[in-house]
Amino acid sequence: MRIATYNVNGVNGRLPVLLEWLEATAPDVVCLQELKAPDEKFPAAAIEQAGYGAIWHGQKSWNGVAILARGGTPVETRRGLPDDPDPAQSRYLEAAVNGVVVGCLYLPNGNPRPGPKFDYKLRWMAAFEALAGKLFDLGEPVVLAGDYNIIPTEADVYKPERWVDDALFAPDVRAAFKRLTDAGWTDALRHLHPDEQVFTFWDYFRNAFARDAGLRIDHQLLNAAAAKRLKAAGVDRSARGLPKTSDHAPVWIELK
DNA sequence: ATGCCCTTGCGTCAAGGA
Numbered sequence: 503m504r505i506a507t508y509n510v511n512g513v514n515g516r517l518p519v520l521l522e523w524l525e526a527t528a529p530d531v532v533c534l535q536e537l538k539a540p541d542e543k544f545p546a547a548a549i550e551q552a553g554y555g556a557i558w559h560g561q562k563s564w565n566g567v568a569i570l571a572r573g574g575t576p577v578e579t580r581r582g583l584p585d586d587p588d589p590a591q592s593r594y595l596e597a598a599v600n601g602v603v604v605g606c607l608y609l610p611n612g613n614p615r616p617g618p619k620f621d622y623k624l625r626w627m628a629a630f631e632a633l634a635g636k637l638f639d640l641g642e643p644v645v646l647a648g649d650y651n652i653i654p655t656e657a658d659v660y661k662p663e664r665w666v667d668d669a670l671f672a673p674d675v676r677a678a679f680k681r682l683t684d685a686g687w688t689d690a691l692r693h694l695h696p697d698e699q700v701f702t703f704w705d706y707f708r709n710a711f712a713r714d715a716g717l718r719i720d721h722q723l724l725n726a727a728a729a730k731r732l733k734a735a736g737v738d739r740s741a742r743g744l745p746k747t748s749d750h751a752p753v754w755i756e757l758k
Numbered sequence: 759a760t761g762c763c764c765t766t767g768c769g770t771c772a773a774g775g776a
Contacts, residue, residue, distance in 0.1 A: 511775085512765055536775085538766060563766050564774070611776060651776070670776060705776065706763035717776075749764080749776085 503757045505604060506738075507647035507720055509535040509703075509750035513566070516748055517545055523741045524552045529754055530572050531599050533606035533647045534558075536748075537566025537592075544568065561592040567606045567648070569597045579603060584633055587625035594630075602728065602757070603640060605633075607648035612669030620669050623651070627678045634682060634723070643728035643757065646687070649750065650721045652679045654689065657699070658718035670719060688729040690722045690755045695735070702737055703750045711742055720753045731758040 506529040510516045513534060524532070532554070537544065541560040549556050555575030558568035559582070569576045576597030583594045596605040607630065612623030637644045653671045656662040665671040683689055691700055701716025710716065724732060734756040742751040 515765065536765090611774080613774095613776065665776095668776075703776075708762060710763095719776080746764095 503531070503600065503602065504529045504754055505531040505533070505602070505645055505647060505722065505757065506752045506754040507533040507535070507606070507649070507722060508752035509608070509649040509720060509748060511536050511538070511748040511750065513537040513539055513568070514543060514545060516746065517548060519741065519744050519747045521548065521552055522744065523738065523752060524554065527738060527752075527754070528572060531576070531602070531604055532570040533604065534568040534570065535566075535606070535608040535649045537561075537568060538563060539566055557595065557597060559592040559595045561590075565592045565608055567592060567595045567608050569595055569599075569604060569606050571599045574599065576604070580605075583626070583629045585629045587622060587629060593626070601642060603637065603642055603644045605637065605644070605646040605648075607646060607650070609649065609651045611651050612672070612675070615667065615669040615672055620672070623669060624674065627675070631678060631681065634687065635685070638686060638725045640725070641727065643731060644725040645728050645755070646723040648721070649719060650679065651719055652676065652721070653717055653719055654679050654692070660701070660715040660717070670717065682723060686726055687723040688732065690724050690732055691718070691735045691737070691753060693729075693735075694732070700737060702753050704742060706749055720750055722753060722755050724755075728757060733758055
């Protein structure tokens with residue numbers, strides 16, 4: 503079972519890229535972030551045509567998350583975080599697919615720091631951490647996949663010194679991510695590629711992708727039941743090179 | 759220290775992203 507997460511940066515603007523990638527790689531489950539579309543503008547027909555059932559949690563202009571299942575339909579288990587600090591922002595959706603619980607998240611960016619946006623990021627992370635605590639011991643495999651907007655360590659950014667004041671690399675943000683892995687959640691990509699430089703995002707500025715000036719901010723955290731089944735993980739870098747593409751690349755894991 | 763690029767929205771600029 504292959505589970506992918508992909509911040510599409512506008513599901514309608516990137517629809518040709520999304521469909522090309524689905525066709526080329528055929529993941530079993532896909533978590534999408536940054537739909538930037540209200541519910542009624544989610545391209546459900548085109549996605550169904552590609553062979554995927556879907557559930558989505560949209561919002562006008564910003565945010566928005568969706569879960570796709572190849573040849574089926576995800577069974578929704580949660581919409582929004584419990585104690586969400588701002589329920590108007592669509593950033594969390596959760597579903598069961600073939601016995602695996604998949605949480606799809608779009609964690610707030612938090613810039614500029616300090617400020618209200620950074621405070622919101624911290625509050626959102628606290629609510630997410632509380633939910634993760636409940637999900638870990640569910641008994642079934644759980645995968646929390648999405649755009650975390652967190653650079654976990656200096657190894658996850660092309661030039662750490664440039665990012666010391668950024669909300670993605672802030673000490674309390676990195677500490678929150680470390681608390682999750684210390685609690686037993688497995689950072690799938692880093693677990694299988696401990697010494698490799700692996701990026702999932704390259705900004706549109708300064709020809710960043712061509713220079714490989716990237717960040718690793720899209721993650722899949724696995725509870726113990728899911729980690730036992732982890733076989734492989736990787737980044738579909740080729741999608742980042744397509745015309746009119748997202749600034750993120752899809753990240754995938756393979757579970758036995 | 760700042761802009762770079764790219765998206766959406768009632769829109770020909772602003773705001774958000776990371």
